[in-house]
Amino acid sequence: MKQKLTLMLAALALSAWLVDAKEIRGKVTKDDKGVGGVFVSAHDTENRKATGVFTAADGSYTIDGLRQKDYRVRARQKGLNDVWLDDITAGTKGVEIKMTNATGWKLERQRTADSAFGMLKFDNSKDKLNFKMFCTYCHQVGTVPFRTPEQPVDWETMIRRMDGFGGLYRHSQKTIIKRLIDTYKDDAVDSWPKFIPPPAPTGAATKAKITWWEMGKRYESQYHDIDLSPDGRLIYAVNITKNYIVTVDTKTDKQVYKKFPRGSYGAHSIEPDNDGHMWVTMCASGQMAKYDIHNKEIEVYSSAEAPAKRGGYPHTLRVNPQDPEGLIWYTDAGRNSVFSLHPKTKFVKEYHLLSANQAVAAGKGESRGITPYGIDFSPVDGMIWYSKLNGNRIGRIDPNTPDGDIKEWNPPFRGPRRLHVAPDGIIWVPGFASGVFGKFHPKTEKWTVYDLPNKDNQIPYALNVAPNGMVWICGTGNDTIHRFNPKTEVLVTYPLPNRVSYTREIEFDSDGNVWAPTSGPSRHMETGYGAIIKIEPNDLSDVGGIKLKGYMPDRSKLTYEQPRPVNYNGSNAKLLAKIARTRLPQAYLNGKHQPYVDARMKNLTNQQKTRINALWQEQRKADPDMPNAGQSFVRIMEHIAKNRK
Numbered sequence: 001m002k003q004k005l006t007l008m009l010a011a012l013a014l015s016a017w018l019v020d021a022k023e024i025r026g027k028v029t030k031d032d033k034g035v036g037g038v039f040v041s042a043h044d045t046e047n048r049k050a051t052g053v054f055t056a057a058d059g060s061y062t063i064d065g066l067r068q069k070d071y072r073v074r075a076r077q078k079g080l081n082d083v084w085l086d087d088i089t090a091g092t093k094g095v096e097i098k099m100t101n102a103t104g105w106k107l108e109r110q111r112t113a114d115s116a117f118g119m120l121k122f123d124n125s126k127d128k129l130n131f132k133m134f135c136t137y138c139h140q141v142g143t144v145p146f147r148t149p150e151q152p153v154d155w156e157t158m159i160r161r162m163d164g165f166g167g168l169y170r171h172s173q174k175t176i177i178k179r180l181i182d183t184y185k186d187d188a189v190d191s192w193p194k195f196i197p198p199p200a201p202t203g204a205a206t207k208a209k210i211t212w213w214e215m216g217k218r219y220e221s222q223y224h225d226i227d228l229s230p231d232g233r234l235i236y237a238v239n240i241t242k243n244y245i246v247t248v249d250t251k252t253d254k255q256v257y258k259k260f261p262r263g264s265y266g267a268h269s270i271e272p273d274n275d276g277h278m279w280v281t282m283c284a285s286g287q288m289a290k291y292d293i294h295n296k297e298i299e300v301y302s303s304a305e306a307p308a309k310r311g312g313y314p315h316t317l318r319v320n321p322q323d324p325e326g327l328i329w330y331t332d333a334g335r336n337s338v339f340s341l342h343p344k345t346k347f348v349k350e351y352h353l354l355s356a357n358q359a360v361a362a363g364k365g366e367s368r369g370i371t372p373y374g375i376d377f378s379p380v381d382g383m384i385w386y387s388k389l390n391g392n393r394i395g396r397i398d399p400n401t402p403d404g405d406i407k408e409w410n411p412p413f414r415g416p417r418r419l420h421v422a423p424d425g426i427i428w429v430p431g432f433a434s435g436v437f438g439k440f441h442p443k444t445e446k447w448t449v450y451d452l453p454n455k456d457n458q459i460p461y462a463l464n465v466a467p468n469g470m471v472w473i474c475g476t477g478n479d480t481i482h483r484f485n486p487k488t489e490v491l492v493t494y495p496l497p498n499r500v501s502y503t504r505e506i507e508f509d510s511d512g513n514v515w516a517p518t519s520g521p522s523r524h525m526e527t528g529y530g531a532i533i534k535i536e537p538n539d540l541s542d543v544g545g546i547k548l549k550g551y552m553p554d555r556s557k558l559t560y561e562q563p564r565p566v567n568y569n570g571s572n573a574k575l576l577a578k579i580a581r582t583r584l585p586q587a588y589l590n591g592k593h594q595p596y597v598d599a600r601m602k603n604l605t606n607q608q609k610t611r612i613n614a615l616w617q618e619q620r621k622a623d624p625d626m627p628n629a630g631q632s633f634v635r636i637m638e639h640i641a642k643n644r645k
Contacts, residue, residue: 023064024088026095027055028075034059035077035099037200039210041497042071042088047253048214048529052497054206066090075099076497078110079197109144111195113500114457114477116142119192120183123175128456130169131176133390133415133433135159136459138521140477143500145524147184155180170624203544205494209536212497212518213248214529215255221522221530225505227270227278229293232509235532236278236291237517238267245270245280245291245298248532256296260289264300269316273343274326281317281330286310288317288328288341303332303339305350311335312589316418318384320377327399329384331372335589338372338386338397338404351397351404353388355583358408374418374462380425383442387416387429394419394429394440411438412447412553418462418505422486428471430460437463437473439486448550450489452482464506470540472514474503481506481516481535485542492545494535499526501533512537566623576619579639584631593630600637612640 028038040061041052046069055061073085075097083097102110119142122128132141139146149155155177159168168176182188215223215237222241228234235248243265247256260267266284273279278291281303287310288303303311312334319328328341338351353372370391377384384397388408394416395408415432422428427440435455439448452458452475463473471484475493479501483492496503502520509515514535522528568577588596601609615636619626626632 021064022066022068022090023062024066024071024073024090024095025060025062025093026097028059028061028097028099030080030099030101035080035200037202037206038075038077038080038097038099039495039497040073040075040097041210042066042073042090044069044071044253048255049211049253050497051209051211053209054201056206057202073097077200078495079107081106107195107197108189108192110197110499111143112478113140113143113146113459114454115195116146116184117457117477118142118454120179122179123171127169127172127175129414129433130172132459134168136432136477138502140459140500140502140520140524142184143524145500145521147186147189150181150185152177152181201493201495201544204492204537204539204541205544207537207539208494209538210494210497210533211536212531212533213250213253213255214527214531215246215248216242216257216530218528219522221519221525221528223517223519223530223532224267225269226507226515226517226532227272228507228509228515229272230276230510232511232513235515236270237530237532238270238280239530240267240283243267245278250534258291258296258298260298261300264289268314269330271317271319271328273319273328274321274323275343277343279317279319279328279343281314283313283315283333286312286314286334288314288330290343301341301346302348303330303341305339305348311339312337314339315373316375318375318377320379320382322379323377323382329375329377331375331386333371333373333389336370336372336391338375338384340399351406352586353386353395354393354406354408355581374416374420376419376421378421378425378442379423380421385419385421385427387419389415389417389432392416394427396442409440409445411440412449413438417460420464422465422469422471423467424469426486428463428465430463430473432459432461435460435477437471437484447552449553450484450491450548450550452491453493453546454478461503462505464508466508466512466514468512468540472506474506474516476503481514483537483540483545484548485545488542489548489550490542490545491548492542494537496533498531500524501531503533566626568622570618570622572615572618573622576615576622576636579615579635580632582635582639584634585638588634593634597634597637600641604637604641608640612637615640 024042028035036055036057038055039052041050042063043050053061053063068090070087070089073088075083080099081102220242223237224240226237237246243260245258264282264285264287266282267280268283269281270278276293280289282289286303288301290299302309303314312332315331315333317330326343331338336353340349371389373389374387387394393408397404413431413434413436416429417432419429430437435452435458436449459477461474461476465471473482475482479496481494501518503516507515516533518533519530
């Protein structure tokens, strides 16, 4: 009986697969000739899912694995007008799609962010790097939706919001609004050089099959990070603005939404622990959340070391599956710290990272906000590696030592963001502001850097290293994902299906497929919806890629590597320079600025207050463009409070 039931279930499963195993095939033509490299996708609007492939050189295509139903079919290639066909039934053969050249505004709206950002002129490379660093945190600058604000007040609001994440140079602040208006207002766009679309993809990239699932409601789709169940069937994504986790079943296409508890905000990074439960950094509320995959319940804990009730801005987290304790490691972008959390005991330990004068090549490239950001573990020796986005560092923690034996290095490029460690222990790092990526060898402490195409306008947000050693990189500025072969140094680029796809993370399943969330300011995105995207590469050769040349930049020519000049020349010049190098008190970092200052000043004498004011006025004169005036004041106050001189 049991054998018969097993056979019956197997038959049912096979019949269900046969029902779903339908295809749509045909040919894409232009002027009666086949067109290669066109992305043809079948859209299941009921299940919010689409699947697409690239046409072969002769224009032929086959989209397989479809359900028995009607689809909307779209054909897309830069330089050509989109074509939509409605009510195409799975199983249909010979579907011909005729393309025409895009002209005028239809061509212009295909311009990617890197191309449009290149239209923005700067007085010097330093200003460009600075603006690129801080205003592309959340925006693909220059795309059609970005150009919507036209009044100075609109741009001022946007710039002020972005500046809260880092620190625009004073010159950038004074000049950027006029630059934006002069560059992106409608009549200015008319004077731009005609957009020349990139060549259609060829070779290995055209063998890929791409599937994506739209999620959430329109214009609320800030899906920051994703992760996968061990079998790759369930995809978990977190919405950073609406504070929920969504589970997508990739077999049934069912989506299940679960809100985080009240008082928990900013779901950011997600990672499974060694029992498969999903942990999430709640960046805005300074918490860690655990999503139990069995009972579907959420528990919330402080992300800070006890007795603190909350952390600063818990950011990216990782778990080493080889760690018997299963410790959860995460950066805190609001503090100069990395934390570990024991998933069973909930014990939290804080590792205070190095200050400006303690790193290798110390003091170069720092700006307001150190911003510990990406984090990963080494599969070779278990070391924890992290990046400081604004601090322009990467660092290492030894979890086997009480204090972490912390060491940091300055990379030869700006904006190390979400790094990852390869199976061989090499550290791969994206240079967000520099449009490059690089590798760091821990044993030799040597860097090798690679330029992305059109690097001056590119913003690689994250990368990840597949088990086979291939490095996959977010082409965030031009709606692509790149695959880099470290052995041959060849880069293959995969175009993504939708415009303004701000990719923030890359994951892999056991079948070698590549997964990423596409998000961004939702009103900027083509459809207004965030999505989970799956790339089945199918061909890992170098065919159709471009050869890159690794190099080590001359640090002396990197303007952003130069320390910010401070003109200490008064009677207290040496003292102020010394004070500027001191560490901020932990109590200050744990609390809020003004309450801390008020409480501290209450216990000081009038003589001390007079001395603090005198030093503060001299500091302001020496450093009028100081990136964080509040912290400078606290350092002076603490010095006088402790030393009385």
